[in-house]
Amino acid sequence: MILRVVSLNKKYQHIDGEVDALKDVNFDVNQGDFVTITGSSGSGKTTLLLTLAGLIKSTSGIILFKDFRIDKATDGQLSAFRKNNVGFVMQSFALIPYLTAIENVMLPLAIFNRPKAQKYNAALELLQLVGLDNRKNHLPKELSAGQQQRVAIARALVNNPSLILADEPTGNLDPSLSADILNLLKKINREKKVTMLMVTHSPAAAEFGNTRIHLQNGRIDNIFSKEIKMNLEAVIN
Amino acid sequence: MNVQKLVWLEFKQHKSQLISGLLAITLGIAVIVGIRSISVVSEKAVAINLDNLGANILVLPQASNVDNYYSADIDAPTFPEEYVERIATSTIAGVDNMSPKLTRRITINGQKYVLTGILPKNELASKPIWQNSGLFGAELQASCGESPVNEDLGYKDEKLQRKSVDSLAMDDCMMGSSAAQRLTAKEGESVVIEGKTFKVAKVLSETGTIDDDRIFAHLHAVQDLLGIKDQVSAIEIMGCCNAISDGLLGKLRNILPDTRITTIGQIVSTQIQTNKMMNKVSFVFLIIIIFVGGISIGNFMWANVNERRKEIGMFRMIGFSKTIIYQMLLAKAFILGILGGVIGYIIGTAAAMWLGPEFAGLTVNAIPALIFISLLISIAVSLIGAIIPAYLAGKIDPFNNMQEG
Numbered sequence: 001m002i003l004r005v006v007s008l009n010k011k012y013q014h015i016d017g018e019v020d021a022l023k024d025v026n027f028d029v030n031q032g033d034f035v036t037i038t039g040s041s042g043s044g045k046t047t048l049l050l051t052l053a054g055l056i057k058s059t060s061g062i063i064l065f066k067d068f069r070i071d072k073a074t075d076g077q078l079s080a081f082r083k084n085n086v087g088f089v090m091q092s093f094a095l096i097p098y099l100t101a102i103e104n105v106m107l108p109l110a111i112f113n114r115p116k117a118q119k120y121n122a123a124l125e126l127l128q129l130v131g132l133d134n135r136k137n138h139l140p141k142e143l144s145a146g147q148q149q150r151v152a153i154a155r156a157l158v159n160n161p162s163l164i165l166a167d168e169p170t171g172n173l174d175p176s177l178s179a180d181i182l183n184l185l186k187k188i189n190r191e192k193k194v195t196m197l198m199v200t201h202s203p204a205a206a207e208f209g210n211t212r213i214h215l216q217n218g219r220i221d222n223i224f225s226k227e228i229k230m231n232l233e234a235v236i237n
Numbered sequence: 238m239n240v241q242k243l244v245w246l247e248f249k250q251h252k253s254q255l256i257s258g259l260l261a262i263t264l265g266i267a268v269i270v271g272i273r274s275i276s277v278v279s280e281k282a283v284a285i286n287l288d289n290l291g292a293n294i295l296v297l298p299q300a301s302n303v304d305n306y307y308s309a310d311i312d313a314p315t316f317p318e319e320y321v322e323r324i325a326t327s328t329i330a331g332v333d334n335m336s337p338k339l340t341r342r343i344t345i346n347g348q349k350y351v352l353t354g355i356l357p358k359n360e361l362a363s364k365p366i367w368q369n370s371g372l373f374g375a376e377l378q379a380s381c382g383e384s385p386v387n388e389d390l391g392y393k394d395e396k397l398q399r400k401s402v403d404s405l406a407m408d409d410c411m412m413g414s415s416a417a418q419r420l421t422a423k424e425g426e427s428v429v430i431e432g433k434t435f436k437v438a439k440v441l442s443e444t445g446t447i448d449d450d451r452i453f454a455h456l457h458a459v460q461d462l463l464g465i466k467d468q469v470s471a472i473e474i475m476g477c478c479n480a481i482s483d484g485l486l487g488k489l490r491n492i493l494p495d496t497r498i499t500t501i502g503q504i505v506s507t508q509i510q511t512n513k514m515m516n517k518v519s520f521v522f523l524i525i526i527i528f529v530g531g532i533s534i535g536n537f538m539w540a541n542v543n544e545r546r547k548e549i550g551m552f553r554m555i556g557f558s559k560t561i562i563y564q565m566l567l568a569k570a571f572i573l574g575i576l577g578g579v580i581g582y583i584i585g586t587a588a589a590m591w592l593g594p595e596f597a598g599l600t601v602n603a604i605p606a607l608i609f610i611s612l613l614i615s616i617a618v619s620l621i622g623a624i625i626p627a628y629l630a631g632k633i634d635p636f637n638n639m640q641e642g
Contacts, residue, residue: 099246
């Protein structure tokens with residue numbers, strides 16, 4: 001088991017009173033799982049992802065990453081945790097506009113004390129993995145949306161994370177590109193044994209995971225676990 | 238890729254915005270460097286004046302400016318040359334020597350020089366620093382002995398040993414060292430001044446004053462050349478020290494009522510006061526730059542942080558600690574500080590070198606030590622200005638990179 005969530009609660013203060021964003025959330029994630037988190041808008045999907053990343057403090061409950069208590073950690077410990085263990089893929093790609101594709105991929109390594117050539121080679125290898133090594137010197141504006149998301153995926157992998165947190169990674173892409181990206185994530189999950197937690201509102205995308213957690217008003221109302229075999233046509237349909 | 242490179246890449250990306258951020262601090266540093274460069278030279282000039290000035294009384298037109306002894310006669314209003322005769326034929330005792338002068342700025346080959354007409358024997362006799370130029374004839378001896386009172390007036394009696402120039406022909410000129418260097422003129426060569434050809438009779442030794450930029454020619458030749466017949470702009474008088482104490486100045490004022498008569502001591506005192514005032518002004522600017530420059534840098538940094546909220550949020554998300562975010566922004570402020578210090582130093586020094594001779598009558602040279610002070614002030618102000626924006630940048634949430642669902 002890589003991640004354990006026990007009785008997790010998150011309350012927001014609002015002018016109308018307290019709002020329960022997450023309520024008594026419990027689940028486990030094993031190494032190499034591909035977990036999708038679904039739910040309607042406002043159900044708490046992204047709040048859950050941010051809380052797991054230590055970017056939002058939970059109100060109560062336990063979040064355990066291996067032996068590390070995310071819910072109890074200090075800001076510095078959480079930064080180190082994300083630096084060493086987590087990769088992020090966002091709907092908006094979040095690439096730095098003035099950095100080339102390979103510089104964007106190398107970005108998380110900027111805070112690692114490693115030789116320059118080692119960083120460069122690691123980034124180049126990942127650009128090859130996502131099929132963009134021939135675009136390594138292109139700025140984000142010179143790449144298509146699908147290519148930008150591939151660069152973002154390569155960036156998420158460059159620090160060799162054991163956990164990738166993806167927030168609507170296909171939300172800005174058309175269906176064929178979405179399938180492309182989802183297949184790439186699935187491939188990375190299978191080949192690199194990287195654990196994936198992906199927030200999505202797309203039922204088709206949710207089918208890519210071997211476990212699906214459905215949230216309703218901050219509570220888990222269903223956890224599905226199954227073998228997934230999905231191809232490009234199914235996503236488009 | 239490392240944090241330093243990231244800072245540099247971001248810096249290059251927004252270089253056009255830097256100009257506004259740098260403006261206040263650069264100008265502030267430039268003003269401090271400019272004032273300091275001029276005042277340092279001015280302080281040195283005071284010391285040189287005290288040691289080397291020959292004449293100890295200066296007769297100037299009433300409307301002239303006496304802030305600086307060496308430049309007091311430049312472009313000053315004139316009065317009749319006949320005043321020399323008036324003094325010589327008076328019954329006033331204690332006037333050992335007189336040197337009437339007419340001085341104007343001129344341009345030769347696009348460069349500015351100071352042309353001074355002198356009556357050779359008198360003029361050169363009153364300048365001890367020229368004694369080694371080999372031009373001088375019989376030695377003159379000051380007619381008064383040493384006196385502590387005279388030192389209080391701003392000169393030393395032992396310096397009152399003079400030699401005189403025998404003659405300076407109407408088409409001869411003598412050049413200050415800097416003027417000769419700029420004109421690449423050597424002794425025996427000819428030089429054209431205001432359409433008239435002069436022979437360079439002598440190149441004078443360096444004095445460290447505006448005299449180095451002067452070209453000396455015969456008073457009457459200069460009067461003809463400038464069309465200012467029978468007029469002079471100053472008379473230098475070597476007065477007997479005891480006679481000065483006995484009221485020589487008052488007696489001179491009586492026979493020359495429309496002139497301004499002053500001693501070197503008074504002029505040097507004015508110059509020292511001016512220097513003190515300039516130092517105070519540069520201190521005031523230092524205070525202003527700390528406020529205006531710091532606020533300007535802070536404002537620029539805060540705008541930069543706001544513009545990059547998503548980017549900084551992204552850094553935080555992928556594991557950049559708050560400390561690294563602070564370091565990135567302070568490194569940027571550090572670079573701004575270096576740029577502001579260096580550019581400010583260059584502008585300030587250039588302005589002082591250009592304006593010094595023009596307005597203060599002083600040849601200003603670059604002071605390399607000021608670059609360290611400029612850098613120190615500029616970097617400190619930039620870092621202080623960036624502290625609050627850096628602190629607030631560390632507090633940026635990465636949430637806006639995520640889509641709430």
